[in-house]
Amino acid sequence: MKLRGIELRRVSMPLVAPFRTSFGTQTERDVLLLRAVTDDAEGWGECVALTDPLYSPEYVDSQQDVLRRFLLPRLASPEGAAALGRSGAAAVAGALHAYKGHRMAKAAVEMAILDAELRALGRSFGRELGAVADRVPSGVSVGIHDSIPALLSAVEGYLDEGYARIKLKIEPGWDVAPVAAVRERFGGDVLLQVDANTAYTLRDARHLAKLDAFDLLLIEQPLEEEDVLGHAALARQLATPICLDESVVSAQTAAAAITLGACQIINIKPGRVGGYLEARKIHDLAAAHGVAVWCGGMVETGLGRAANIALAALPGFTLPGDVSASGRFYRTDITEPIVLVDGHVEVPTGPGLGVTPIPELLDRVTTSVEWIPF
């Protein structure tokens, strides 16, 4: 593996509708894409950081900066180049370990190098990661709405499209009532879960226990990301399983959360944990503890979406992930759109990601391009 350079490309993608969560409303995605150019192939990486540091400490400008000033020069150094020459993408995490945090930037560069490596080998992401299925059930994330009728109309639309699982964003003041309304309208058989994105505190335990009446698959990240002990205390007061998202940033933090009883389920997002290889480690760790995992989403383009679907095909991903069709968020994706078929999405089988950006569509949404030579 001889890396010639990496392109840092920003694209601006309008969302089909505002997407409101407990930490804000998104109307477009400002995405940092990486294109790794090696002697043998090109590979694509997607950085999942948002525009503002509201989901995690990373934000897209900070990730482009840390890549330009620290991470890419380290990989371009003689030691970095030697490590990549020896081990390819498997060397990236170790080569960048000295730099603290910025896992979304590290994940993006590992993804681009892994994609190039696998395209050169003619091997798919799914084959490399250990996929055991050729399609996976697709869940959909439903934002906070202005009214219950508006929410019910959105949920009805997604169920009509065939989505296998509904995830409702919740926050104080928008939780029990919308969940009760969805259960009332669509019945008890719909797979239903909620995501609080850290919006509650342990003082809300008795209120959150009201959600136990609705047979939810899980309640996701009710408390702030560092409150692992709080989640363990809350888990003892709720019947609904607790799933962690923001709190799990590595296999190590996953092990601590599981050991402390802070979660019974984990939402694995490769960007949040530093890459697909770390994501696989968390999958393996969780499986050893009998903890179910599912693949979360960060409103990715078709590039990240394709890689997530490959990950979601590993055996421990026993709950439907946020691996929606491209059309859930984008009128026009930069790749061939990921489509829903009978509530499932197909695991790409081509080399690497199995999808590539369509040049004219990519150019239409590109806002900047920066070349970093190695």
Ligand SMILES: O=C(O)CCC(=O)N[C@@H](C(=O)O)c1ccccc1
């Ligand atoms: O399906 C998707 O890609 C989005 C799934 C989803 O709701 N992600 C949430 C989250 O916090 O988990 C989110 C990510 C990014 C931005 C806003 C919300």
